[in-house]
Amino acid sequence: xxxxxxxxxxxxxxxxxxxxxxxxLEEADLIVGYTVYCDLVKPYFPGKExxxxxxxxxxxxxxxxxxxxxxxxxxxxxxxxxAGIYGMASPILELAGEYGVSVEIVPGVTAASSxxxxxGSPLTCDFAVIxxxxxxxxxxxxxxxxxxxxxxxxxxxxxxxxxxxxxxxxKTACGIFLKHRAxxxxxxxxxxxxRDGEETALMTLAELAExxxxxxxxxxxxxxxxxxxxxxxxTPRGYRHE
Amino acid sequence: xxxxxxxxxxxxxxxxxxxxxxxxLEEADLIVGYTVYCDLVKPYFPGKExxxxxxxxxxxxxxxxxxxxxxxxxxxxxxxxxAGIYGMASPILELAGEYGVSVEIVPGVTAASSxxxxxGSPLTCDFAVIxxxxxxxxxxxxxxxxxxxxxxxxxxxxxxxxxxxxxxxxKTACGIFLKHRAxxxxxxxxxxxxRDGEETALMTLAELAExxxxxxxxxxxxxxxxxxxxxxxxTPRGYRHE
Numbered sequence: 001x002x003x004x005x006x007x008x009x010x011x012x013x014x015x016x017x018x019x020x021x022x023x024x025l026e027e028a029d030l031i032v033g034y035t036v037y038c039d040l041v042k043p044y045f046p047g048k049e050x051x052x053x054x055x056x057x058x059x060x061x062x063x064x065x066x067x068x069x070x071x072x073x074x075x076x077x078x079x080x081x082x083a084g085i086y087g088m089a090s091p092i093l094e095l096a097g098e099y100g101v102s103v104e105i106v107p108g109v110t111a112a113s114s115x116x117x118x119x120g121s122p123l124t125c126d127f128a129v130i131x132x133x134x135x136x137x138x139x140x141x142x143x144x145x146x147x148x149x150x151x152x153x154x155x156x157x158x159x160x161x162x163x164x165x166x167x168x169x170x171k172t173a174c175g176i177f178l179k180h181r182a183x184x185x186x187x188x189x190x191x192x193x194x195r196d197g198e199e200t201a202l203m204t205l206a207e208l209a210e211x212x213x214x215x216x217x218x219x220x221x222x223x224x225x226x227x228x229x230x231x232x233x234x235t236p237r238g239y240r241h242e
Numbered sequence: 243x244x245x246x247x248x249x250x251x252x253x254x255x256x257x258x259x260x261x262x263x264x265x266x267l268e269e270a271d272l273i274v275g276y277t278v279y280c281d282l283v284k285p286y287f288p289g290k291e292x293x294x295x296x297x298x299x300x301x302x303x304x305x306x307x308x309x310x311x312x313x314x315x316x317x318x319x320x321x322x323x324x325a326g327i328y329g330m331a332s333p334i335l336e337l338a339g340e341y342g343v344s345v346e347i348v349p350g351v352t353a354a355s356s357x358x359x360x361x362g363s364p365l366t367c368d369f370a371v372i373x374x375x376x377x378x379x380x381x382x383x384x385x386x387x388x389x390x391x392x393x394x395x396x397x398x399x400x401x402x403x404x405x406x407x408x409x410x411x412x413k414t415a416c417g418i419f420l421k422h423r424a425x426x427x428x429x430x431x432x433x434x435x436x437r438d439g440e441e442t443a444l445m446t447l448a449e450l451a452e453x454x455x456x457x458x459x460x461x462x463x464x465x466x467x468x469x470x471x472x473x474x475x476x477t478p479r480g481y482r483h484e
Contacts, residue, residue, distance in 0.1 A: 008355070010260065014261055015260065015261050015262035015265065016260055016261070016262060016349075017260060017261055018252065018257065018258055018259060018260050018261075018351060019256055019257050019258070019259055019260075019261065019264065020257035020258060022261065023257065058481055059481055059482075059483045062483075082351070082355040082358075083359065083363075084355060084358040084359055084363045084364070084365050084366055085354075085355065085358075085365055085366065085369075086366060086479065087363075087366065089358075089359070089362070089363035089366055090363040090366035090476050090477060090478050090479045091478075091479060091481050091483065093362055093363050093471055093472070093474050093476045094471060094476065094478060094481075094483060095483060096472070097471070097472055103474075105358075105359040105360075105362075105363070106359065107258075107351050107355040107356045107358065107359040108351065108355065109260060109324070109349050109350065109351055109355075110352075110355060112327075113250070113324040113326060113327065113349040113350065113351075113352060114349045116324075116326040116327075116331075116347075116349065117325065117326055117331070117347040117348065117349040118347075120331070120335055120347075121325075121326045121329075121331035121332040121335050121347070122326070123326050123327055123371075124326055124327065124328060124329065124331055124332035125379075126370070126371060126372045126373060126379070126384075126387050127370070127371055128368070128369070128370045128371075128391070128394075128396060129365075129368060129369050129370075129371070130368045131368060136479055136480030136481065137367075137368070137480060141395065142368075144394055144395065145368050145394045145395060145396060147394070148390045148391065148393055148394025148395075148396070149370070149390065149394065149396075151390055152370075152386055152387045152389070152390025152391065152394075153383065153386065153387060153390075154370060154387060154390070154391075229335055229336060229339070230335075230338070230339055232335050232345075234332055234335045234336060235332060236332050236333075236336060237328065237332045237333060237378055238378030238379060239300055239301055239333050239336075239378065240301075241301045241304075241333065241336060241337060
């Protein structure tokens, strides 16, 4: 059976790719992906054939990759971060049957992990991962999940915290957390993780509500035990150190 | 300043390590870790010096690594999965100041991602990560988070679902989800991810309540939209495929 490999490339730098991801892309005849991600990995795989489609064309991109795999071409589809976390693994699995193609998924390091490593250790505790994009999920559902995460004492990672059309979504999300947590709660943001212009910032929950995130930002909201230690955001796991 | 590198090694096989993790361990003079994880990576770094401590000796292990780094030895501490998700990043950051050692964290692929890739794509949606171990978190807190995740419609990943002393914790957790989700809700388990004896199974939420998990198992609980497609557990992202 023909196989399509869906590969999580991590943040986008070579260091952040797994050995398995590198191998899968080296073995592929064709790499399909969103234009920005193709441009990120091209330098590491010189001479490789790439096929890219712009954002918002996800189904088209999936069908393109599946057609190529069905035609017998060794095809890899790339996703940023992990293939299964807001990535292309689900739409590919939904469509693969139509093409008689089997699917192999190579996991990657998601922004929750790569961003956390830059900030310190904000997630060494139970946490919730929530996307603020309402393109595919109704905003009421997102709000209910923010409310549940805030009330449940979860640390939270917010993906897609903002875009031009959704400039105030992060503020709204912070407002929900502020109902359950102190304004001084430690929060952090990581931008352009693993890419040129990588930067992080620590701030309070009250400050985060006024922060202007962009689509390259991942947001971390601490819980009641999160603190700053030597400039790092740390949620203690709970060990008693003697 | 002396530096200690905390490295997430992923599931434990070479393919699952990032290029950055491999490089960090190749450059280290000494690798410190829990015995099981040291044994997993030893074959990939022949001739390297290892120092291992048994489970439950986390603070001791951290202090050992920090002492060695402070003494000028290039030291890497390894954690399974990601260093920041139930890993050693937090205790190391809490203790590093005592030793005058700076900390670098190399993120890795956590079991939520590596297990999901084996099962299909159970997490391509908002999700919560919860450990059922009550060694460091009171059980009432864990129950409150399970309740919040279930009520909030999150897919859930359960780490440390069971041990000899906590044989019925998974059943209790499933009972909480069953208050909010149908008994037919699609669930899955992944055991020994990336290691000898790797296996997965799909089952309903009602069946999961009776499943005998062990400490090598990661548990995935779907939400109302999770389904089985060609033997894979898939939570659709919500794209409308035309």
